[in-house]
Amino acid sequence: MSLLKEFLSQVGEGYLLIDKEGRVVFGNDFLIRRGLLKRDFEGKPYYECVNNLTVVSCLAEALSEKSDKLCNFDHEEREYSLYAFVGSDLTVVRFSDITDLRRYERSRREFVANVSHELKTPIAVLKSLLETLYEEEDREEKKAFLEKVLKRVEDMRRLVEDLLILTKLESGEERIKREDINLKMLIDEIFELFESQALETKIDLKNSVEEGFKIKGDWDKLFLLFKNLVDNAIKYNKEGGKVEVKAYKKDGVAVVEVNDTGIGIPKDHLPFIFERFYRVDPSRSREMGGTGLGLSIVKHIALSHGGKVEVESEEGKGSTFRVYLPLE
Template identity: 80%
Template sequence: MSLLKEFLSRVEEGYLLIDKEGKIVFGNDFLIKRGLVRGQFEGHPYYEGISNLTVISCLAEALSEKKDKICHIDHEDREYTVYIFVGTELTVARFSDITEFKRYERSKRNFVANVSHELKTPIAVLKSLLETLYEEEDREEKKVFLEKALKRVEEMRRLVEDLLIITKLESGEERIKREKLKLKYLIDEVFELLEPKAQERDISLHNLVDEEFEVKGDWDKLFLLFKNLVDNGINYNKRGGRVEVKAYRKNGYSVVEVMDTGIGIPKSHIPFVFERFYRVDSSRSREMGGTGLGLSIVKHIALSHGGRVEVESEEGKGSIFRVYLPLE
């Protein structure tokens, strides 16, 4: 036991052990050095020994629900993730200092945001110059080149736009409105935008959302979310296929399903599709003009609404993307 205590006194993480009566039985040196516990905390109830109010309320919730929990705290200019593992005899709280990690994330995000922002103007200028050249060109063979160049510039414009959206959503700076929205009309608008593309590929779009069904959220952001999901449903479909959207309520959430009868996603790829720039089949995706940011945007918009997104898919049969948006 003394070896274990020696070890715990040296680790760069905080450990707090609480018995089933809610009394602190042990806290390591890290917690004392960082001012996360106060005075003679051992033997006292956790709400007297712990000095951070957020940790106290997080622990109180975990203990009363008998459920593990993770919370994030700011304490004396440092940031921590606190993992609470609830057991029958013993509850363990582990404190990880994430200050440096957060700082690194912030600087990476700022870099991407700055570069994207600086690229916006030159791309817009290039685009309008190419458009003018295209309109004034009479020779067909030259027009073909200009058309290709325009397509590439449009890809760049989209990439930069998507990167800016993601960095804003990640930083939490983007304000998310919480308005009551009629989902059916939102999906109608998404379909209107994507109908030409769907027709080109002989894919039918079906909006099965009830006229009265409401969700709480930000119209523009949710529009972007469902545009990306329906767009994928069309892109990764087969000729003659379908894309359906339906919605229902479950356990305090509005659940919106976007279903397609497309190529599906192989099981081994499913855990990664929401990652930035991840593509299952990059040649097919490139053919579609995709950059692999769509689902990452979808995930971030769902998270910023306090919700989440999941996918169920069968190769060769199709996929269902489920978006959960909290009712309150």
């Protein structure tokens, strides 16, 4: 027992035990040292001896809903993450200091943002120089060669653009507008972009969104979200296939579905496809100019709107991406 006590007083994390009446049974030294818990906590209700309002309201929610809860909060210039494991007799709350982790994440984000930003200008210059060369060249062989170079430069430009968008979204600094959006119009505009590509591969684009279906959000961001989903639905389709966008209301939110009759996604890959740079078949994606950032952008835009995205897929049959967005 003394070994356990020793461990709990030395460990670099906070532990708080609350009984089913909401009284504190135990709190380790970490919590007292960090000013999160009053010294004379024993037997007192948690809301009287925990020194942070966010923590109190997070615990109140966990205890009243009787479900585990994760919250992040600031206290005396440090950032913490709290996890409450709610049991029938005892609730165990673990506090971790995530200040250094956050600092590291921030510096990684800033690094990516800076590098991308610095690459943006030279790539734009390179592209316009190559375009001039291409226009002026009349020997077919050289023209074909320049076309290939230009395609690679365009891939680079897209990668840098996607990285910049993603780092902005991840930092949470990006302002999300709340405009009334006519969803059918938005999808029509996106389909227009892909008209010739769809024609080439004989893919039928069907906009089944009801006339007048409105959602609340940021037009440019949602345009990017659905552009990425439609792009994938066409890219990973089969000749003569179909892409259909539908929308309906469910439990007070809008559900927008992008369905395709394409190659589908193998089950063991499904949990990872929203991760940065993840591709099921890297060689196929690379050939199509894909870098694997599209779906992480989709996920972050949905989250920044207070929504989420889900996927359902059957290999060889097709996929459905379901985006939940606010109606109001």
